[in-house]
Amino acid sequence: MKLDPRFRAPTRAWFEGTFERATLAQTQAFGPILSGESTLLFAPTGSGKTLAAFLAAIDGLLFDPVPDARARCRILYVSPLKSLAVDVERNLRAPLVGITEAALRAGHPFHTPRIAVCSGDTPAK
Numbered sequence: 001m002k003l004d005p006r007f008r009a010p011t012r013a014w015f016e017g018t019f020e021r022a023t024l025a026q027t028q029a030f031g032p033i034l035s036g037e038s039t040l041l042f043a044p045t046g047s048g049k050t051l052a053a054f055l056a057a058i059d060g061l062l063f064d065p066v067p068d069a070r071a072r073c074r075i076l077y078v079s080p081l082k083s084l085a086v087d088v089e090r091n092l093r094a095p096l097v098g099i100t101e102a103a104l105r106a107g108h109p110f111h112t113p114r115i116a117v118c119s120g121d122t123p124a125k
Helices: 009-018 024-034 049-063 082-106
Strands: none
Touching (some): 009 082, 024 049
8 A cells, every 4th residue: 555645755665664554544534634634533442543643743743844943842742641642652653763764764854853751740749
């Protein structure tokens, strides 16, 4: 399965080299997400929702021009649970590393994004 041509070549190379094909949820989500539409993705656990939601964002972070310092926070993921935020961050490391490696192999210029997980935890008192 060929990934949508709007994704940059390293992103397509990583995805196509990693997965046999996109899931149904991903196939239905990539078009609207890449078109900048608000998208609600409702699918079972393990159907690739997180990657569907974040792949376009990762592609943009790595390959779009870096904006002015006042506009640098380009993606904000708000999680209802700290453990879920940590899990999402961990799961997104593989595509970030894989797409970066594909860009290096292809000689495709990229930017290394800064990623942070912040917690609003408050003391038990």
